[in-house]
Amino acid sequence: MEIRENLATRELVLLDLNNLQRPEDFVQKMQPPGPDKVPGCPYCSADKILKPLASFPVEGEAPVIAYQHPRPLLSDAAKSPSVKLPGYKAMPGKGVHEIIVDSPLHSRIPAFYTVARYKTMLAAYRSRFVVNMSLSTPLLVLVRNCGIFANAFVPHQCTELMTLPVVTEEVKVKQRNALGYYNATGECVFCKMRRMEMDDGSRALLDTEYFSSFVPYASLEPFHLWILPKRHASSFGAISDEEIADLALHLKTLLLKFYHGLGNPAYNLVIESFPMNLGAVESYHWYCFLLPRLNQASGFVLGSGMHANNVLPEDCARFLRGVKIQ
Numbered sequence: 001m002e003i004r005e006n007l008a009t010r011e012l013v014l015l016d017l018n019n020l021q022r023p024e025d026f027v028q029k030m031q032p033p034g035p036d037k038v039p040g041c042p043y044c045s046a047d048k049i050l051k052p053l054a055s056f057p058v059e060g061e062a063p064v065i066a067y068q069h070p071r072p073l074l075s076d077a078a079k080s081p082s083v084k085l086p087g088y089k090a091m092p093g094k095g096v097h098e099i100i101v102d103s104p105l106h107s108r109i110p111a112f113y114t115v116a117r118y119k120t121m122l123a124a125y126r127s128r129f130v131v132n133m134s135l136s137t138p139l140l141v142l143v144r145n146c147g148i149f150a151n152a153f154v155p156h157q158c159t160e161l162m163t164l165p166v167v168t169e170e171v172k173v174k175q176r177n178a179l180g181y182y183n184a185t186g187e188c189v190f191c192k193m194r195r196m197e198m199d200d201g202s203r204a205l206l207d208t209e210y211f212s213s214f215v216p217y218a219s220l221e222p223f224h225l226w227i228l229p230k231r232h233a234s235s236f237g238a239i240s241d242e243e244i245a246d247l248a249l250h251l252k253t254l255l256l257k258f259y260h261g262l263g264n265p266a267y268n269l270v271i272e273s274f275p276m277n278l279g280a281v282e283s284y285h286w287y288c289f290l291l292p293r294l295n296q297a298s299g300f301v302l303g304s305g306m307h308a309n310n311v312l313p314e315d316c317a318r319f320l321r322g323v324k325i326q
């Protein structure tokens with residue numbers, strides 16, 4: 001048994017060394033691709049039933065389009081809490097909930113998108129991030145849910161963007177930890193972690209001009225991956241066009257490895273960023289993580305707040321480095 005800690009986030013993971021599984025044990029049976037259009041899917045016919053907020057062209061292909069979510073979890077029209085009790089806190093669920101649809105075709109496999117589509121999707125994320133990161137937005141969530149096991153509302157390829165009227169305790173703890181490390185060492189903990197992972201190399205996946213991808217030392221689940229920008233920036237909104245092109249290559253390569261190596265699993269892509277409206281800070285560093293949905297959440301996580309992983313991060317990285325994608 002072994003407990004590892006993520007240097008930057010301080011998340012803990014219990015590695016079950018007595019019952020280790022091999023990366024090969026997680027290979028899924030490949031499902032055949034589905035149809036281009038699915039009756040009842042709101043995003044297949046979004047142009048007829050939803051009002052576009054912004055359209056992002058892809059040369060020679062259908063555009064990436066941002067819409068208001070058809071069933072928003074947050075809204076600026078949210079009313080006062082329905083039940084008020086003395087001593088309990090409650091507030092209206094005010095905020096925006098947008099959906100950024102990859103393309104009108106229902107069953108496209110993202111691993112096979114053109115690099116141009118990835119670049120446009122990332123440019124759309126940046127554009128909607130900057131538009132929504134107003135002064136009244138303390139927390140913005142940008143998460144891509146791919147596949148029904150990734151909590152997708154419908155299994156049409158898309159990304160959700162939400163602004164929340166409050167910062168969660170979990171996010172505050174991460175920001176406080178990073179600030180504590182910076183105050184103690186004069187260094188950004190994420191920059192430090194990226195360099196340590198690339199120097200060690202045993203969990204490294206890709207290292208290009210602007211980004212490094214790796215399986216973290218304290219990987220929370222099998223094949224949990226981080227993509228960290230080399231340039232220190234606290235907010236995703238500051239990503240440059242050159243960095244977008246490089247990140248597009250990382251995403252396409254890693255998703256091709258998931259497709260060929262693991263049988264196209266459902267996954268989440270999350271972009272973690274410091275709020276742009278608070279200005280650039282030296283202590284925090286934006287990053288992305290990819291998490292294939294290969295395991296059921298266990299009661300241990302709920303009870304302890306600690307994750308459990310039964311595959312060595314070093315084995316996952318070695319397996320993915322060996323997956324041929326051409």
Ligand SMILES: [Zn+2]
Nearest residue numbers: 041044106156
């Ligand atoms: Zn659809």
Ligand SMILES: [Zn+2]
Nearest residue numbers: 188191232285
């Ligand atoms: Zn940094």
